[in-house]
Amino acid sequence: MRCDGTAAPRTPAGIGVNASIALILVQDGVTNGAIYALLSLALVLVFAVTRVIFIPQGEFVAYGALSMAAVTAGFLPPTMWLVVTLGIAVALVDSVAALREGAAARLPMIILKNAVLPVLALLAVRYLPLKTLAYPLQIAVALLFVVPLGPQIYRLAFQPVAEATVLLLLIVSVAVHFVLLGLGLYFFGAEGGRTPAFTDGGFNLGASYIQFQTLWIVGIAAVLIAGLALFFEHSIYGKALRATAINRTGARLMGISADLAGKLCFTLAALVGAFSGILIAPITTIYYDTGFLIGLKGFVGAIVGGLASYPLAAAGAILVGLLESYSSFYASAYKEVIVFTLIIPVLLWRSLTTHQVDDEEH
Amino acid sequence: MKPLILETQDLCVAYGRVEAIHKVSIRIREGEIVTVIGPNGAGKTTLLSALMGLLPARGDIRYQGQLSSGSTAVDKLVGKGLVLVPEKxxxxxxxxxxxxxxxxxxxxxxxxxxxxxxxxxxxxxxxxxxxxxxxxxxxxxxxxxxxxxxxxxxxxxxPTLLMLDEPSLGLAPLIVREIFRIVQQLKAMGVSILLVEQNARAALQVADYGYVLENGSVALENDARSLLDDPRVIESYLGLGGSHSIAA
Structure with missing residues (x-):
């Protein structure tokens, strides 16, 4: 019944769903659905702006959860070495590009921002008493060494081929997924990680018991979604990302560089992914390869929204969560099959109802 | 003479092996309206795209005295006040x-x-x-x-230099007049303008200087007023007869 795919208790034959079981299933479905919704929004954003189908989204969930597990156990997140290494690589690549443009004056800033800053952050965090740190600070430390991977990966893997076809970008995306998966095993090992709940315990609501962590997940997911909506509706950077998704040429001509837009939305996607991982780590054990399946379910939600509509994607993701919890109750062996089969009628429905609309008549 | 704001020297742009722009040299001075006229497919839009950094080009492009050949990113140029209003x-x-x-x-x-x-x-x-x-x-x-x-x-x-690509395309005559009135108003406000048009008469009436682009090369250039009176321009672009080319 959980995100990680552990089987739910087998249904005793012949027993129907009574109200309390239904309530538990709904609670479970909505909790997971909230996480899928977050991921589906990030997937829609990344695709709309960069045309990348962001398969490694799930790895960010796992990295976030496992880094948090490391921090709460008093260790530095092992991904920090990756952040430092990629930072140096980005500094090198950007420096070469700047030299080619004859803009040597930008070199100090490039090196400072990409290579020196991560090292400084690493040194600063090294002397923190991680284990006894306040919980929000522990979250901040975990995010600090996962989220920068987003823009770094964009710079190194996607920016050089930004103008390529969707298919090529997808293949790069799959490659990045496998690399991160392998690195995840190297960094975190094969054992899973779990973190303490934000708040222990829960309360009884009628016949069912609700964990506080469930409320945290749904609540924070709602706040994050609202925050993203505010960002896209009211900030100039959010509007610039929307503009890039609507009309790339128009956005370029306004000085909104594709590189900037790409880095910005990969940062958001990494943040959303890592935060999702931190949210679910207290209720389920996360392994280095758990993220992929979670990300795929977010992807099913995103497909419901046609990789374009945010509200539909979020609704689709909640539907995926509910379908998952109900099918794990009724037919737990087929739960993943049922969830992923949802994609077929959705695609059929979309291809029958969607017609090509041009944003602009020429 | 007012200082140059944009200057190209032997600019060439090719799509694959086909050269769309061949050795085009144009100059725009501060506060001027310069127009590039010519028939469909002469390379007018290609020229603007190259100036904006959207297409790779050979030859020199100097914007505000700085060489910006090819590798300069669009957003940098926009930041320096070079702005394009595209045809679409x-x-x-x-x-x-x-x-x-x-x-x-x-x-x-x-x-x-x-x-x-x-x-x-x-x-x-x-x-x-x-x-x-x-x-x-x-x-x-x-x-x-x-x-x-x-x-x-x-x-x-x-913008310091505003580039307009066919601003009158597909518009009703009354609106076209309005657009050209605004172009003149912008000039009065101190904006330099590079105006690309098929509507040669309207463009030459508001412009200070004009270039006639044919088959990717400059066929003719002169003060806009002189071009309006030039029999070759009249016959090819202003007369009722339509579009024979000047070079041919």
Whole structure:
């Protein structure tokens, strides 16, 4: 019944769903659905702006959860070495590009921002008493060494081929997924990680018991979604990302560089992914390869929204969560099959109802 | 003589092995309207794309005295006040008129210049129609309004050199007159303008200097007034007879 795919208790034959079981299933479905919704929004954003189908989204969930597990156990997140290494690589690549443009004056800033800053952050965090740190600070430390991977990966893997076809970008995306998966095993090992709940315990609501962590997940997911909506509706950077998704040429001509837009939305996607991982780590054990399946379910939600509509994607993701919890109750062996089969009628429905609309008549 | 704002020297642009622009040298001085006229397919849009850094080009492009050949990114040029209003307008269709305008100021915002509210009032003063439609989606505007929005959005970047690609294309005659009146008004406000047009007469009437582009090369150049009286231009572009080429 959980995100990680552990089987739910087998249904005793012949027993129907009574109200309390239904309530538990709904609670479970909505909790997971909230996480899928977050991921589906990030997937829609990344695709709309960069045309990348962001398969490694799930790895960010796992990295976030496992880094948090490391921090709460008093260790530095092992991904920090990756952040430092990629930072140096980005500094090198950007420096070469700047030299080619004859803009040597930008070199100090490039090196400072990409290579020196991560090292400084690493040194600063090294002397923190991680284990006894306040919980929000522990979250901040975990995010600090996962989220920068987003823009770094964009710079190194996607920016050089930004103008390529969707298919090529997808293949790069799959490659990045496998690399991160392998690195995840190297960094975190094969054992899973779990973190303490934000708040222990829960309360009884009628016949069912609700964990506080469930409320945290749904609540924070709602706040994050609202925050993203505010960002896209009211900030100039959010509007610039929307503009890039609507009309790339128009956005370029306004000085909104594709590189900037790409880095910005990969940062958001990494943040959303890592935060999702931190949210679910207290209720389920996360392994280095758990993220992929979670990300795929977010992807099913995103497909419901046609990789374009945010509200539909979020609704689709909640539907995926509910379908998952109900099918794990009724037919737990087929739960993943049922969830992923949802994609077929959705695609059929979309291809029958969607017609090509041009944003602009020429 | 006023200082040069943009100058190209033997500019060549090729799509694969086909050369669309061949050794084009043009100059635009501060505060001038310079027009490039010529038939369909002469390479006018290609020229603007190359100047904007959208297409790789050989030869020199000097903008404000600085060489910007090929490798300079579009956003850097926009940041320096070189702004293009493309033929296809390229508006953000599902966003409001006000948001389209705001994004015109994106490059300035990035450089820390937060004066977009004031600039937007200035744009509304030039295009009162846009003020009326500020909350409407750009995609729902009429053709003339779209062109006004595209120009207004470009003005939000406070351009030093504004490049207009076929601003009159597909518009009703009355609107075309309005657009050209605004072009002159912009000149009076100190904006230098590179105007690419098929409507040769209207373009030459507002311009200070003109180039005739044919088959990717400059066939003729002169003061706009002299071009209007030039029998070759009259026969090919201004007369009723239509478009024979000058070079042929």
């Amino acid at each position: 307008r390229e508006l953000f269709g599902s966003m409001s008129v006000a948001d389209n305008l705001l994004l015109g100021a994106f490059a300035r915002h990035r450089r820390g210049l937060r004066d977009h509210a004031k600039t937007m009032d200035e744009v509304f003063a030039i295009f009162p129609r846009l003020a009326e439609r500020r909350t409407q989606e750009a995609g729902t505007l009429s053709g003339g309004e779209r062109q006004m929005l595209a120009m207004g959005r470009a003005l939000m970047a406070k």
